[in-house]
Amino acid sequence: MEILIKASQFILSLSLLIVLHELGHFIPAKLFKTKVEKFYLFFDYKFSIFKKKIGDTVYGIGWIPLGGYVKISGMIDESMDTEQMALPAQPWEFRSKPAWQRLIIMLGGVFVNFVLGIFIYIMLMYAYGENFLPNENVKDGVWVQDSLAMNLGLETGDKVLTIDGEKIKKFNELTLGFVNGNNFQIERKGEIIDKVIPEDFISQLVDRGKDAGVILLPRYPFAITSISEDSPNKNADLKSKDIVVAINGNAIKYFDEAQVELNKFKNQDISVTIKRENETKDVAVKVTNEGKLGVGFGLLPSKDLERLGYYDLANIEYTFAEAIPAGWNKSVKTLTDYIKQLKKIFNPSTGAYKGLGGFISIGSIFPSEWSAESFWNITAFLSIMLGFMNLLPIPALDGGHVVFTLWEMITGKKPGDKFLEYAQVTGFILLIALLLFANGNDIFRLFN
Template sequence: MEILIKASQFILSLSLLIVLHELGHFIPAKLFKTRVEKFYLFFDYKFSIFKKKIGDTVYGIGWIPLGGYVKISGMIDESMDTEQMALPPQPWEFRSKPAWQRLIIMLGGVFVNFVLGIFIYIMLMYAYGEKFLPNDNLTDGVWVQDSLATKAGLETGDKILTIDGEKIRRFNDITLGLINGNNYQIERNGEVIDKEIPIDFISDLVDRGKDAGAILLPRYPFVIAGISEGSVNLNSDLKSKDIVVSINGNAIKYFDQAQAELDKYKNQDISITVKRGTEIKEVAVKVTDKGKLGVGIGQLSFKDLEKLGYYNLADIQYSFAEAIPAGWNKSWKTLTNYIKQLKKIFNPSTGAYKGLGGFISIGSIFPDEFSAESFWNITAFLSIMLGFMNLLPIPALDGGHVVFTLWEMITGKKPGDKFLEYAQVVGFILLVALLLFANGNDIFRLFK
């Protein structure tokens, strides 16, 4: 059922983005009296699930959910209609239109993607505002959860100040910042230290697997979730939801401080102090030969931590006027982060190419249960990503056509039809290779 919910959200989001992207080409083509022969959601190789001709255009749904397209008369595109191109140009054809009109038609899809992404982010800011844990609230630093963070030079208690010179505003931005960045600055025991992010940080992160958990967390209190069967403290007075605040008279505030204290008392009977609701209680416990209490560790939400006085969460609400710049800033941040990640992917030494994913990876980012806020957040991200990807100067993409049209406008020389055909084939091969690699990565990770 969870897979079905994820897949349904993915298909709905993808369909919306494809239709609006192609509409971005369709509308200016019609405005400039250019004939559009087909408008398709998904690809219709050999047959269509649905099609209907209205005027000069066949509207349809294909059976291959890898994208969509509009077929514009007199344009060399993925249809590779060389027979039409061999005939004399007609007034309604794309190739007969002035270069500036062709440029607008080609940029229409990308324009819609960017505008849609910005619009969604603005509306999300207006409807939901922003709720996050400010990085400045982590006055006692972070909890290092994984050897990968240790390899990057981090220790529990470090306060992460900046990444690539940019101040970290949200705690949740830290891991993405380490992925995209090259260096960072921390405060450790009152000293400010500059650190380099290892070149293979992303490679190691991918190798951990997506289910390995966070490499960093806010520092949590020692909350008891329950007593394990067979535990040396099964018959003790410990209760679920107790918060350990002292071990044998030594105060602790965070769970990461507990192990060092317990290691001092292996195989001993000791007293610990717990906070139980509003009460403070002393409890006699035994410590195992491995320095454990034999209890389950409870996880707390940010809201729970706020109630306990550990952190103050930011909850910013925006008027519609305020949501406009906030949504724009969110869109710009999303785009620049994506560009940084692409740069890492094209640098083999980072190993970021191993994290490149296809449809399974994209589908997996949708939540197991439908949430309007999450759905639209992901759709906005995908819209901006799709817009940027289509701007890449690859012949089979909008960006490739834009490059050739700009060349014509600058030099006054139009590339020949044969050259454009060959360029389209090369671009198509590159895209197929990228598609196979990305989805191959997904399959490899599934088996791994």
């Protein structure tokens, strides 16, 4: 069921983005009286799931869910209709239109993707606002238990101040900051220390497999979630949701402090002070020879941490007027972060290429339960990503056509049809190779 929910959201999001992207080409083509022969969601090699001709255009749904397309008369595209191109140009064809009109038609899809992403972010800011833990409110530093964080030279209690000289606003942006960054600055016991992010940090992150993700957590209180049946304290007055605030009279605030204290009393009978709702009480317990109490430890939700006085969360609500610049800034940051990651993918020494993913990776980022906020957040990200990728100057992508059209506008010389055909084939081969590599990565990770 979980896979079905994720897949359904992925297909819905992808279909929406493809249709609107192609509509971005379709509308200006129609405005400039250019014939559009096909408008398809997904590819229809050999046959279609559905098709209907309205006017000059066949609207349909293909069976290969790798994208979609509009087939514009007189344009060398993925259809590779060389027979049509061999005939004399007709007034309704793409190749007969002025260069500036062809440029607008080609940029239409990218324009729609960027506008859609910005619009969604604006509406999300207006509807939900922002709720996050400010990095500056993590006053006692981070909790380091992940080996990758240790490899960065971090220790529990460190405060991460900046990455690449930029102050970190949200605590949950730290991992992405390390992915995109080159160096960072921390405060440790009052001392400011500069550190370098290893060039192969992304490679190390990807190699963790399913555990890849957040590498740093804020420091959490010792909240008991369960008591095991073989625990020496199964009959002690301990309950789920109790918070340990002292061990043998020594006050503690965080779980990492508790473990240090317990190690002092291995295989001894001691007392722990627990906080249970509004009550504080001492409970006699037995410490194992491993320095454990035999209880489960859990991470409390952010709201509970705020209620208990551990962290002050930021809860920002926006009017519609305020949501516009907030959504714009979110869009710019999303695009900037994506470009930084793309640069690292093209640098083999970073190992970032190992993290390149296909449909499985994209589908997996959707939540296993329906959440409108999460769905639209991911769709906005994918829309901006799709817009940028299509703008790359690669033949077979919109960006390739844009480059050739700009060259014509600047030099006054139009590239020949044969050249455009060869460029289209070359670009298509590159895209297929990239697609195979990305989805091959997915399959490799799946079996590992």
